[in-house]
Amino acid sequence: MLTTLQRALLLAVLLLAALPTLAAEPDPTPILRIEPGMHFAQIKRIDVDAAERFMVSAADDKTARVWDLHTGKLLQVLRPPQGEGHEGKLFAVAISPDGEQVAVAGWDANIYLFQRSSGALLTRLRDLADVINHLAFSPDGSKLAVALGEGGIRLFSTRDWQELARDSDYGGNSYSVDFDAQGRVVSTSYDGQVRLYDAGLKLLHSYKTQGGSRPYFARFSPDGKQVAVGFADSTAVEILAAAGLQPVRRQDTQGIDNGNLGRIAWSQDGRRLTAGGRYEDGNGRPLVVWDKGGAGKRSLWRASQNTVMDIKPLKDGGVVYASADPAIGRLDANGQVVWKQTSGVLDYRDIDVSLGDTGDMVAIPYAYETKKGDVVRGKWEWLVNELQSPKQGTANLKGVRQTAPGLNISEWKNTTHPKLNGQPLPLQDYETSHSLAIDAQGNSFALGADWSLRLYGKDGSLRWQQSVPVAWAVNISADDRWVVAALGDGTIRWYEKASGKERLAFYLHPDEKRWVTWTPEGFYAAAEGAEDLIGYHLNRGADQEAEFVGVEQLRQVFARADLVTKALDDDYPQLAQAALEKAGDVRQILQAGLPPTVEVGGGPQQQLKQRSFDLDVTLHDQGGGIGRVEYRVNGEVVNSAAARPFSPRSPAGQQALRRPFSLRNGDNTIEVVAYSKNDKVASKPVRVQVQVDDPVQREPSLYILSIGVSDYRDQSFALKYAADDAVDFAAELQKHGDMFQKVEPKVLRDKDVTLASIHAAFEEMAAKVQPQDVFVLYLAGHGVVADGRYHYVPQDVVYENSDAIRQQALGEEKLRDWLSLVEAGKRVMVIDTCHAGKSLTTLAALDTPAARGMDDKAAIDRLMQATGTSILAAASSQQQALEGIAEGGQGHGLFTHVLLKGLQGKADLIKDGTVNVGELQAYARDEVPRLSKQQWQYEQFPMFQLNGQDFPLAQVK
Template sequence: MKVMTVSLSPNPSPARGGEGRFVSRIRDFHINPSPIPTTVLGIRATLRQFTWALFCALLGGFPPAAGATAQVMGTMPSLRIETGTHVAPIRAASMDRDGRYAVTASEDKTARVWDAASGSPLSVFRPPSGPGNDGKLYAVAMAPDGAVFATAGWSASNDVYLVRRSDGQIIHRITGLPDVVTHLSFSRDGRMLVAGLWGRQGVRVFQGTESWSSARELQGDPDFSDEVNASVWSPDDKTVVVSSADGFVRAYEATPKGLRLLSRSTPGTGVPFGLAFSPDGQTVAVGTSDQGSVALLDAKTLKMRKVLSPAKGSLARSLSVVAWSTDGKRVYAAGSWVNDKGRFAILVWPDAGQSEPSVIPVARNTITALHATPDGSLLYATADPAWGMLAANGQSQFTIGSSLLDFRNQRSRFRLAADGSALAFQDARPGDTGDAFDTRQLAWAKAARDWQAPRTSAGKTMVDNWFERQQPSINGKGLGLDANEWSLAASVSRDGNRIAIATNFQIRLYDRNGRALWKTAAPATPWQVNTSDDGRWVVAAFSDGTLRWYRQHDGNEQLVFFPQADGRRWVMWTPGGYFAASPGGENLVGWQVDRGSAQAADFYPVSRFRTEYYRPELISEVISKGSTDAALAALPASAAAPPGGQAIRERLPPTVRIVSPDASNWPAGSDIKLQVAIRAPADAPPTKLRARINGQPVALPALSALRSSRADANESIYEVPLSLSGLEAQILLFAENKHGVSPEATLTLKKPPVTAKEAAAAANGMGMPAPASAPATGGVDLRPALYVLAIGISKYQDPSIQLEFAAKDSTDLSNFFRAQEGGLYRKVSVRLLTDHAAKRDDVLDGLEWIRRELTARDVGMVFIAGHGVNDADGTYYFLPQDVNVKALKRTGVIFSEIRNTLVSLPGKAMFFIDTCHAGNVLGTGARSLRLDTTAVINELSSADNGVIVFAAATGRQYAQESPDWGNGAFTKAILEGLRGKADYNKSGRITHKMLDLYVSERVKSLTEGAQSPVTIVPSGVPDFPLVLGQR
């Protein structure tokens, strides 16, 4: 195997020393298209090694140490980040022949299927995988009919997985190939698959059955002197063209027995890489991995017809991937080529290369794939990671971008509190500002001036040659890193006795004499490292967007923090699985559970284990106590479940997937039957199946009453009848067992175009009430009714916990909604409970009232304003007017009463919670009480519960109220928004998403950032209007 190279700009940015020099270089060294992380064998020039290290650093991953082989598949559940998009470079992308579906394969160990028209996610394939490189995917190809895709990457047996597109399940596995697969391509009829291999193993060809449930190997060609880069089939399926890093382009005749070599040539324009046939089959476009040009070769002879080059004066980097428009008029090329503003661009040659190219900048990193569609659109994928679609005119249709923070070039901003409990950092993207997070408060914070950035010297201790070097030194003594290991960051402790070094492979700690104390494997490329002044912690920031705390005395990882780039969602966890999260943040990480080498892995967000593992009180004490174990020991004995993957495996909920129908147009009629597969552990069989359509609960028969068949020992297929209405149905299914609720299975069905009259009648089924000007259809008023339960308590029986505006808030909101009757709503019913009318029994009666009155056509809102607390077990209680805080279980309203009401409402359910008020409620003799509404928000707004939650404040913030406003800040913003200020586009209606946007910004403005409201909308719930405004 050989070292991968990267292209060097002839115009590198000037070196500035330190980290700035590295960042300038990293912008000039870009991804080589060759995908395989492998060892460097033999002695290479220093520049070549440096190039390889920078390539790996840019991708966020490095090869295993010399002599390593693919890891054996892991069997213990492992924690993985999940943002709904890729979190590592996209290595390959493909589409079906009609351009309906896109599939992307990534080093994050997933392949994701998308709706090519909208960018909406459809399914995820998670290969069996272990630590390190095991499970990373480098190649993908979708069968022309879109039913199946093939993908491959790093695995112990060099597997190729044939995966069902609709649900991400493995249909067949081709195994035992002699080396890692670098490229895959289906024949145009979908019956044959070419696999290009790493090293000198050449190409293999397989013929599959119609469904690819089995395959047999045909004659390939192992006679290569370097890795295969790409392959492409001619439009008539008679010819296969292959490019290789050995410099040759080869043409083969495709026969029933396999491939027969016809010719080979060296284009002379550089190392051949990407390939694309012209639609007429006469010409092959060849991209190059080391030059900025494209060769157009005669498809039969492979002789040069024309060389396409960028305009003069451009930065000539690689044009490694190519595509040809389906009408034959445009040739596309991209790679590490950038425009004069440093943006990675797609070059478009009109007239089949007869004119100068236009330049379309699209990315911040190397473009790794291009694919033309029948309608003239173009798919592109990048190492950002991101992907998107361009229209035929070059305009962007959409981009699905990265949600990761970028910690490069942040050394001066990577500042740590003296005790390691709080950390300041900043995203490197232009225009962003610094930010900080406090692990004790579990909240965003403002960095203090005395927080320390990484030192490179302290006292008589100095670390040198630590940045992008293989020989860092401490006081002149070289540290002797492993082969191919590069130092990327360093930090000297305050007393100079300890030095942390972050390398492409590991986090290392040394003493002042250069003696190695410990090392621990880096989960991704570490961009920053720092040491706490109290000598207890080493903290590092990684390319996967995580920040991790390691104990300084032994290097044991104790805490991981993952903030999304927008700062709105975050999750923090221990290696054993205990976690804390922001509202909406508990689905950002989850447990992957492998099921064997021939089965796709399962994934369970940590939200599925919320009851036992959501432990913010533990997380907030890890740093101060010094370890997870110490923080755990401080909790009551029954407060937490055992940590670790084995404990998770013993607590698994079921999984559910929809076998048929596939996502497509609406089947004929309004009644459909789903084929649903439910799998559960043998000792915890499924007990119930639940459904929501467009966010609303739908009654289903008991599992025992459904027709079923056994698929295997732990999986059964059920026939589930559903009745649909409206123009679009987003169906969510959930299975339950004794451990909990499964992740949802989702299916979206769209009805073909209908008449205007039918659309008006059906709109109510989608949550879009009929306009006030046309309230009736066929003599039936189709508008929904609105039911509001408004509870506000200012004058508590306990004089020490009084509030000023809680009762007025609920009164004002009630009066507003009463006035909406006859407009959007045919009827508005309000039950208002304030002060002495809001005793515990009154509140419970009110909850029963709204549950009894609401129908499936209606909208239900519950608004509570007052005090709320969490007991020692984390259980939330709303405090009614007659509460005795010392007898909370007997006199408070437990959260389960509120939850059970809201989740059982048959119509649309909304919950407004404003109970995070400051005051003496936590100081009335109940020292074990605390304030945190996050668990309440996350549980109600989970997809299986389906409640839209508007919360006045997040985490442990206090809600503000002021005489100057006449209300609490939250209610004031809600009323302003509903009265028209949230109607930014003057559309004449205000939806819940529009109200969310207004309330979020308005409350922050009113409170000068002291209060941050949050709205969480469950998946599967469409936007719908709350009130009609003034046009």
């Protein structure tokens, strides 16, 4: 007999067992994700609001997205909590008839209700029985129907989100629920049944389908009199009488003998029936359209290259659809494209990866679909250690090896049962293998599948396994160090063959221009305009929407092209660890708190009759504290110290700042970014457009700060021409400055070049320069790269250790801050520097001139981003480039020599008597490599950034 205590304990256990299972809190560890502005994995469902303003979509990439139905523009990304593997994949989405709420659900058996406009998570219906395949709001918005993988269907009230009814007596997965105008519900199940319910979910009728054993979609006709059924295992389409689910007819599908037509939609007037699915007609996957209420002539509307996943009818007789490419599109009543959004990733299916012997050179064939529905095929080639495509092609690359003596690997291509010497290689349930690569010695092989990448020994032993989003292609480098895989998320990833650890990732956008590459530590490099393509997903709890922090918000610390180019080097782990010790771990940084949000007073657009005005900014702490605030005018950083608190009684966690601005005439953009207290994470920028129409005109003046050092205190750094170059460059600009109201140069050379004197010169310029003026900064001498950042070396620096250089040189941060003091409307920085002696190259752990050149370019690129200033730069790893080129007895550094010639008239490419910054850039781009090859048998390539509109620097005869 049980004691009283035992009875109490048993009762407690039984009560706990009866409670709904609480979902575990999602992992707060930041997850690196790509964000191409479009889905990059299979879209499962779409929906449209009653007024046809918005379309919503949900996909395996774990996001739901809100689109402008008229234009196809992305309006909002909805981010429920997610994890690694399948956790967070979205299979279902529905928008309330009034367009205000969006329900999403999928793998983790929760329904998340979002506010459509803000992306805020309003509530969560938790712990349903199984994965959720479909959601549907009733026409009046009072109910939400749910189709489950296992467990049938459920009905919820949208007033309080309480469950109203359920039917769990299903013998298979349910993929479809639909309401008619009366509130009746029809559902499908893989048990072969279509079920009809009244508005309270009382079962009225069921029908055992004849057209296939797996009914997928069932849809009421607009008048509620018929139900159309499509199948996952058949191209049949059945029409039933809704009253008793009695068969009426089958659609004409003669000749449609492959795939399926599982997705169904009636036109809103009932005159057409549209179906799609895996059916392929030789030109892709079309929509099959029948007129006369579905009983008439059949036609095909061109849709997509992959499986049609969902179809929604529109009032104009057209449709919107989604496909597995992924793609979404809108067609008009004649089947013509209104708009289309194609996949955010390149298609790497059925391709081979070719590799250089050491894995640092790769060639990947790809395909992508255009908005017109055409398929473009190409191949991109990439050099990891140069962050560019190889100039001479990739003739020495090796293709994938898929046969070897003693290794009979069979049935691995697109099957669920690959084998080694006749023995199964087990995969996950329902997983399909797609790719195979055998190493050069025949001792091991890599197998890529839907959700995993595996390395096996020749005896079939599993050496390691990585979770991946479909490994479409794989190869092993000839030196046996790397397994390289082309994945379904559009990335190429390098894994250490010995351990399976990821070392590097690369993503190329389908526009074939923007790319970004990164390491697991978070260090990254990106093409211009590509930083917003990746970022970190941050779970903030099971009942809050997740946050997405773009890598551009971490640029201050993690934009390290110098490290990324060394990612495949043997010593990279040590370099990365050393960098992390200074920078901090990106995941710890983000978990410590987000940067403040920025709120700007006065609205996003302002029109002024005067140049001067005040801009008010309110900062809201998001857990990471409030640190530095950065202001940019037309892309250029301006002095943040000019901002002052204007509301001393701001609530806790807020800071109010007012900053005066004096702007040039015309259109201006002011951008405000706030940093966390540790200065490592930036907010998303807030922009204000300001149009100034001041009747008082003022001619611009030209101010020049020209700095050059030849006679270094440390004589091992001595140069020939740098100091004279500074003098001559300023003189040449002054000579050709007739277009300016005045030209005022300031030259610092040799012993005059100290940090203190440079700072004083910037302050002197700041007191004189006005918004209409042009400011030119010229730097010649030695430069060095430390921590991925550019440092200009003053005359009095003595190299004792790397910390001395960081403290005594003019580094990126100081240069940014001092340059921001000079609020000229147009600024140009000219850099003609080389490495400061052989001993200093150890700062960046550089081994070869080519590597030093890459570090220089990466550091200059960082400097461009940090200051927003137009830059002409030739930071060379070859000292002879600065030591120069002599002409007529007068010697100059090569780059300065070319610029002087350009200012004298050679760069007047359009022959209008002026030399613009853009013309000077174009002239130097051609002339510098030509002369360097002629003089020293190597090509030096300058770097350029033109911020904003082009403008003149010199007037020539």
